[in-house]
Amino acid sequence: MIESFLRRMIKVGNLTVHLPGGRTLKAGDGSGAPVVLRLSAKTLRRIALHPGLAFGEAYMNGDLVIEQGGLWDLLDMVGRSGGRAPAKGRPPLLKRLKQTLKRRLQQANGRLASRRNVAHHYDLSNDLYRRFLDADMQYSCAYFRRPDMTLEEAQAAKKSHIADKLRIEPGQSVLDIGSGWGGMAMTLAKDYGAKVTGVTLSTEQLNLARDRVAAAGLAERITFELRDYRDLASSFDRIVSVGMLEHVGAPNLRAYFETVRRLLDTDGVALIHTIGRMEGPRATNAFTQKYIFPGGYVPAMSEVTQAIEEAGLWITDVEVLRLHYAETLKHWRQRFMADPEIPRLYPETFRRMWEFYLAGSEMGFRYAGHMVMQFQLTRRIDVLPNTRDYMLEKGA
Structure with missing residues (x-):
């Protein structure tokens, strides 16, 4: 799930994610200045499940540590990869009703x-x-x-x-x-x-x-x-x-x-x-x-x-x-x-x-x-x- 999430979010750029236990995940096409993160698998799972809230909270609380590069470098990589591109068309009816109620x-x-x-x-x-x-x-x-x-x-x-x-x-x-x-x-x-x-x-x-x-x-x-x-x-x-x-x-x-x-x-x-x-x-x-x-x-x-x-x-x-x-x-x-x-x-x-x-x-x-x-x-x-x-x- 984590690797699938990273592949979806990061298509261009050079991202390295260090997880506990020595495991390293990479995403992007290798272009540009490298960005290196260190975070727990639990935090990354939270981000994958609730990106709108958990990503910001992880950075705010220090659970997402950027060892190389900076926050803007990471967000720019997401943006250039289309990770925040506007949605096309209308959301499904049930989703629209939930959004209206919210x-x-x-x-x-x-x-x-x-x-x-x-x-x-x-x-x-x-x-x-x-x-x-x-x-x-x-x-x-x-x-x-x-x-x-x-x-x-x-x-x-x-x-x-x-x-x-x-x-x-x-x-x-x-x-x-x-x-x-x-x-x-x-x-x-x-x-x-x-x-x-x-x-x-x-x-x-x-x-x-x-x-x-x-x-x-x-x-x-x-x-x-x-x-x-x-x-x-x-x-x-x-x-x-x-x-x-x-x-x-x-x-x-x-x-x-x-x-x-x-x-x-x-x-x-x-x-x-x-x-x-x-x-x-x-x-x-x-x-x-x-x-x-x-x-x-x-x-x-x-x-x-x-x-x-x-x-x-x-x-x-x-x-x-x-x-x-x-x-x-x-x-x-x-x-x-x-x-x-x-x-x-x-x-x-x-x-x-x-x-x-x-x-x-x-x-x-x-x-x-x-x-x-x-x-x-x-x-x-x-x-x-x-x-x-x-x-x-x-x-x-």
Whole structure:
């Protein structure tokens, strides 16, 4: 079983696995730099039976020891071998029913559950995120207009690209759903003259965002609230949401877009930036669900477009960003691993968990069909120009 599993997972590359008792297993075609692992037969059996959870746990807990090469070298070998390739077609009916039931149980995401899930990840420590994000603390996919851009340049390009799609004019009111550490709101207020209301469920993010706004002298233009977006009542000229839809959960997608429609002015424009998957609806990876983003879900484009249609919104533009997040995650992973203080500040198990999360996420965008989707939405058909030229003029 173990040898069969390795042959299925590793078709290219040069992998050696040392088992107790002196037994050695090899997989791949022998090409490239060698990767050498040492682990128990029991651990390898667990990985073969439950790869979505056991692989990450084995690395996190030190049961999977990489003696030569690194974690990314191993995951890249799996990816290049097609071990995480997106599935084709629809799953069998019974599997679809099980996945639907699992999504409903894991992703109910009422107000209390949403607050708890956000705190699990985003309230860890602002200092942790400072160590691997860009200076503006953008924790979402950057936009690499050129492949040689720095992370800071690509994150600034992302904000500019979104602002151009929103077609903001000075004095307009903007709602930022999931406002994070405030970078998007500050850009829209300072560079475009908007008046921004940001809502978040993270107390750590809220406190730092308020401090940053005060230090920048933007307090008259920006307000941040610890509040669920579903509890808002005012209408806004523009709505932006970057990297928040992934926390909504499949059962709540329609309610999310119905709320966007209710809060959006009749002549308003919304821009929703979210991770998506190129295959159809699937279950969340078990390791991610348990350790990283409880309640989270990466939706298929078909799920998002159906929810938008049911909410009665116009989809006026869709853009798919391919490989931009893979490059973003590469920058984050390299900064995380290079920070000399992280080994002193955080336990080894935590560091290994985060390394696996960052490296595994990068592999998802390089090999496993993950992408980023940007949906431009309106309530009326004639709110925006008929061509896309206005989105591209500044960034050309």
